[in-house]
Amino acid sequence: xxxxxxxxxxxxxxxxxxxxxxxxxxxxxxxxxxxxxxxxxxxxxxxxxxxxxxxxxxxxxxxxxxxxxxxxxxxxxxxxxxxxxxxxxxxxxxxxxxxxxxxxxxxxxxxxxxxxxxxxxxxxxxxxxxxxxxxxxxxxxxxxxxxxxxxxx
Amino acid sequence: xxxxxxxxxxxxxxxxxxxxxxxxxxxxxxxxxxxxxxxxxxxxxxxxxxxxxxxxxxxxxxxxxxxxxxxxxxxxxxxxxxxxxxxxxxxxxxxxxxxxxxxxxxxxxxxxxxxxxxxxxxxxxxxxxxxxxxxxxxxxxxxxxxxxxxxxx
DNA sequence: ATGCACCTTCCAAGTATGGTAAGGTCAAGT
DNA sequence: ACTTGACCTTACCATACTTGGAAGGTGCAT
Numbered sequence: 118x119x120x121x122x123x124x125x126x127x128x129x130x131x132x133x134x135x136x137x138x139x140x141x142x143x144x145x146x147x148x149x150x151x152x153x154x155x156x157x158x159x160x161x162x163x164x165x166x167x168x169x170x171x172x173x174x175x176x177x178x179x180x181x182x183x184x185x186x187x188x189x190x191x192x193x194x195x196x197x198x199x200x201x202x203x204x205x206x207x208x209x210x211x212x213x214x215x216x217x218x219x220x221x222x223x224x225x226x227x228x229x230x231x232x233x234x235x236x237x238x239x240x241x242x243x244x245x246x247x248x249x250x251x252x253x254x255x256x257x258x259x260x261x262x263x264x265x266x267x268x269x270x
Numbered sequence: 271x272x273x274x275x276x277x278x279x280x281x282x283x284x285x286x287x288x289x290x291x292x293x294x295x296x297x298x299x300x301x302x303x304x305x306x307x308x309x310x311x312x313x314x315x316x317x318x319x320x321x322x323x324x325x326x327x328x329x330x331x332x333x334x335x336x337x338x339x340x341x342x343x344x345x346x347x348x349x350x351x352x353x354x355x356x357x358x359x360x361x362x363x364x365x366x367x368x369x370x371x372x373x374x375x376x377x378x379x380x381x382x383x384x385x386x387x388x389x390x391x392x393x394x395x396x397x398x399x400x401x402x403x404x405x406x407x408x409x410x411x412x413x414x415x416x417x418x419x420x421x422x423x
Numbered sequence: 424a425t426g427c428a429c430c431t432t433c434c435a436a437g438t439a440t441g442g443t444a445a446g447g448t449c450a451a452g453t
Numbered sequence: 454a455c456t457t458g459a460c461c462t463t464a465c466c467a468t469a470c471t472t473g474g475a476a477g478g479t480g481c482a483t
Contacts, residue, residue: 120430151430189388193386194385194390197390201392208375211365231347232347234347235345237339237351244315272460274459304462305461429478435472435474437470447462452456453455
């Protein structure tokens with residue numbers, strides 16, 4: 118199976134498969150004489166695992182850990198659960214922060230008539246006063262798995 | 271006023287002030303003979319505006335637009351409101367997506383005993399089935415204004 | 424044999440921010 | 454005058470993930 122087939126079978130783009138290989142997330146597969154990567158169903162399975170973990174917002178580093186646990190037949194489910202709970206906490210924190218930003222903006226927008234006149238409480242709100250967040254946002258606040266994937270053709 | 275003073279007065283780091291200048295978000299200020307940037311209170315006001323817009327999750331490009339509206343005395347508040355409403359929609363969409371990821375993970379974690387045994391529904395959930403999101407996440411899904419600012423000393 | 428789709432590697436961009444290095448400048452103290 | 458320390462300058466690197474492109478090789482069907 119060439120990289121293209123593996124890509125469509127796993128839902129991970131060929132580009133990303135090479136990238137995951139480079140950063141050591143997946144093993145380098147055998148090569149044909151011409152140097153083409155050759156994948157098996159097991160590789161596709163791995164890639165799907167990665168894909169799903171990315172979909173859940175795990176970073177590449179975390180997925181490395183998850184893969185380790187996946188392969189470790191003697192793993193303790195507690196270890197996996199801890200990672201999952203940490204991730205849930207982070208995700209919810211990020212979601213809350215975004216919602217707060219939206220709410221702040223909403224309260225400004227609610228006061229805005231939104232007509233042809235120049236008076237605008239939103240602009241005024243941006244102009245005046247203290248910074249809106251004094252809180253230090255958590256590192257890794259953003260959603261790191263921004264998959265700016267073009268629609269599949 | 272040197273860049274350091276402008277930074278602490280506006281809440282934008284010196285680093286970012288230079289960056290905003292480079293990308294054309296703020297005007298290049300006058301320089302002293304020694305080449306130091308020299309800021310006035312008006313510049314600080316501008317920078318504060320930028321800071322607040324960033325806090326609300328607007329991207330640099332969007333802030334460029336907002337600044338245009340800010341300076342435009344004949345602006346229609348409707349134009350500003352539309353940008354705000356768009357932003358609110360995006361923020362809420364991102365928040366929802368994050369929450370969905372958290373919920374999916376929660377449902378997996380809820381089934382996990384979290385003990386010393388290797389059986390783990392989370393791993394099993396990652397392993398099996400279809401990709402968790404088929405939806406193409408919106409470009410700019412992540413929170414772009416990750417201000418990973420070290421705690422102010 | 425030609426063309427087209429696919430593969431390869433390497434390099435770059437974009438986003439917003441921080442870090443570091445190497446050097447110039449300023450103001451205060453000696 | 455000289456030193457010191459804080460501040461400034463530019464330039465480049467790193468982060469995390471993903472895409473895009475260039476330049477060239479390969480495989481298969483017509």
